[in-house]
Amino acid sequence: MGSPEYKIMSGWIAEGMPAPKDADARVEDLEVLPREISLRPGAEQQILVRAHYSDGSEKDVTRWAKFSSGDMSVASVDDLGxxxxxxxxxxxxxxxxxxxxxxxxxxxPFPVVIDPAAFKKAPRTNYIDDLVLKKLQFLHIPPSRPASDEEFVRRAYLDAAGMLPTPAETEKFLAETSSDKRSRLISTLTTRPEFVDYWAYKWSDLLLVSSKNLSPDQMWTFYNWIRASVEKNKPWDQFVYEIVTATGNSRENGPANYFVIEHDPIQISENMTKAFLGTSITCAHCHNHPLEKWTQKDYFAMANLFARVRLKTGDFARGGLDDATVYSSPSGNVIFPRLGRPLPPQPLDATALAPDSTEDRRVYFAQWLTSPKNRYFARALVNRVWKNFMGRGLVEAVDDLRETNPPSNEELFSALTDDFIAHGFDVRYLIRTLMNSATYQTAAEPLKDLPAEVMLDAISQVLQTPTKFDGYPAGTRALELPDTQVDSYFLTVFGRPAREQTSAAERQSDPSITQALHVINGETLNDKLREPGGTVDMLSKLALPDDRAVDYLFFAAFCRHPNPAEQKEMVADLQNAEAQKLAAGQANPHRAALADFAWALVTSKEFMFDH
Structure with a gap:
């Protein structure tokens, strides 16, 4: 009795419980105060919320707002804000x-006193470093030391091209003394075929290229188009525009296969928003999104943009989809269930097309999507590329960009987005900018997981025993496979995605007992260690002194020489292992000991992580 809620409800009942009217003022924006604030440990702060209405009025709605903390270890919030x-x-x-x-x-801020000179003296190469150091100084986090050349060369090869440098490449880089050797390496790496393979594989994950979804001809056509686009450094806006507006035969026009993989307009809409806008609107299918501003009307208006995608099919397997031709029909709509009629087709936060418009809806959407004015589009790609090199997105997860999941450094995110747009959506330019920053070239902790394909290729390279994939030429690397349906227990166990969902979470990186058991007892690694002609065989036949064998394997696996303590310990371990195998009557104990040592290196934390 007497509460604001009681007065509102009793007044509404007294008026005869009138239904809402179209002319009623509606909430258009929320103002949160304070928007940003730095406090002391244990401090309390009241959050105030003001609603701005369509008639120009404002109202304090703190009492009725809902609150939640994004990190309870830093801040808790009650129901009253x-x-x-x-x-x-x-x-x-x-x-x-x-x-x-x-x-x-x-x-x-962390309770650490840091001399401001530490930030002034920290290396700076471009604007990324200025904005990262600004944030670190604000939070009282000391800058990291620069990465050594050994750390940098290994990291750069793995992050940019998904491969380790050969011992000869590492030796050459370490021997160089020029001040620009890192930037020259970055320029060289980003034009190598392995760079193209790596990024073509990454975009194939995003676009769900798989023989489970496509015929072999279609799969190769789609993959070859993706790879050729990466090789040409096709601007990201053009790359995506060609996918969204694709028409024609799926065996001849690669991007047309996007609509063969998924041809339901609702699913196309959900996939498009995740892949190219980095956000999910799935919750709005059934109700207004609880964590984002998108409503159910937004959801179905967006889906209606793809209601006229059609497939003309041939008399082949999979219901004729093996010979599908994609085209746009002049008619067709998605019905909004609550009203029983279609909504005008409309991209998120954009102007709707007239219901009777004859304009191709996909072209209209593609123009909005790839416009420099649509910052959602550029931010989504910037965030994906940032995570590849830094181990974590500026927004995490990379396909969860929303207003209620703000970036860790908004000023940096905005600057990167502006730069990416200003340079014509040039992905290679963005990659080089990130890699040339002093931020990227600092010592890294924690370590980053290696993707399954990169790990398998790295093991194959160090042991000089290429993995055999059924149906592919000898020497084919895992990152050269266009298809995740190619049988490989190792790749499956270590998290290769099935390419069934447009979701970053489909690629698993969490360690498991199955992984440990496969590394210890599985065929993949043990067969490589036994295989004739590999690294272990070579070292055994050359009869190198133990110290040189240890040095070679260290350099091949870690891109560094062992320090004196490691060298002494490893040589002793190798000699002890050989003595034990000799005493046990094992044939060729020296080779067996080398195999054990090689196994220990390629299953070590230093090898299996990017750092």
Whole structure:
């Protein structure tokens, strides 16, 4: 009795419980105060929420807003918007009111006193370093030391091209003394065929290229188009525009296969938003999105953009889809279930097409999607590329960009996006900019997981025993496979995605007991160690002194020489292992000991992670 809620409800009942009217003022925006604030440990802060309405009015709606913390270890929040800082770092507090969302960012700098000179003296190559150091200084986080040449060369090859440098390539790089040797290596790496293979594989993951979804001819046509696009450094906006507007026979026009893989307009819409906008609207299928501003009307208006995609099929397997021709029909709509009629086709946050418009809806969507004014599009790609090199997206997960999941460094994210757009959506330019930054070239902790394909190729390279894939020429690397249906227990166990869902989570990176058992007892590694003609065989036949064998394997696997303590310990271990095998009567104990040592290196933390 007497509460604001009671007065509102009783007044509405007294008026006869009138239904909402189209002319009623509606919430257009939420203002959250303070938007950003730095506090002391244990401090409390009241969040205020003001709703801005379509008639120009404003109202304090803090009492009725919903709040949640993005990181309870840093900040907790109660139902009334009172925040208590519980730890060090930075946390967003999400605010929700009447299908509108916003957030406040609260931080507690770490209790570390750092001489400002440390930030002034830190290496800086481009604007990335300025903005990263600015954020670190704000949070009282000391800058990391620069990576050594050994750390950098291994990291650069793995991150840019998914491969290890050969011992000769590492030796050449380490011997160079020029001040620009890192930037020259980056330029060379980003034009190599292996760079093209790596990024073609990455975009094939994103676009679900697989013989499970396509015939062999279609799969190769799609993959070859993707690879040729990467090789030509086709601008990202053009690459995506050609996919969205693709027509023609799927055996002849690679991107047309995007609509063979998925031809339901609702699923196409969901896949497009995840792949090219980095966000998910799936929740809005059934109700207004609880964590984002997208409504159910937005969802079905977006889906209606793809209602006129049609496939003309031939008399072949898989219901004729093996010879499908993609075209746009002049008619067709997606029905909005709540109203029983279609909504005008409309991209997210854009102007709707007239229901009777004859304009190709996919062309209209593609023009909006790839426009420099559509920052969602550029930010999604920047975030994916950043994660590849830094191990974590500026927004995590990379396909969860939304207002209530703010980036760890908005100023940096905006600058990278502006730069990417200003340079014509040039992905190779973006990659080189990231790699040339002092931020990328600092010592890295924690370590990054190696993708399954990169790990298998690295093991094959160090042991000089190429993996055999059924149906592919000898020497084919895992990153050269166009198809994730190619049988490989190792790749499956270590998280290769099935390419069934447009989701970053489909690629698994969490360690498992199955992985450990396969490394210990599985055929992949043990067969490579036994295989004639490989590294172990070569070292055994050359009868190199143990110290030189240890040095060679270290250099091949880690891109560095062992330090004196490691050298002494490893040589002793190798000699002890050989003595034990000799005493046990094992044939060729020296080779067996070398195989054990090689196994220990390629299953070590230093080898199996990118650092």
């Amino acid at each position: 009172r925040v208590k800082m519980t730890g060090y770092g930075e946390a967003p507090v999400t605010v929700w009111y009447q299908s509108r969302v916003s957030f406040a960012r609260l931080s507690v």
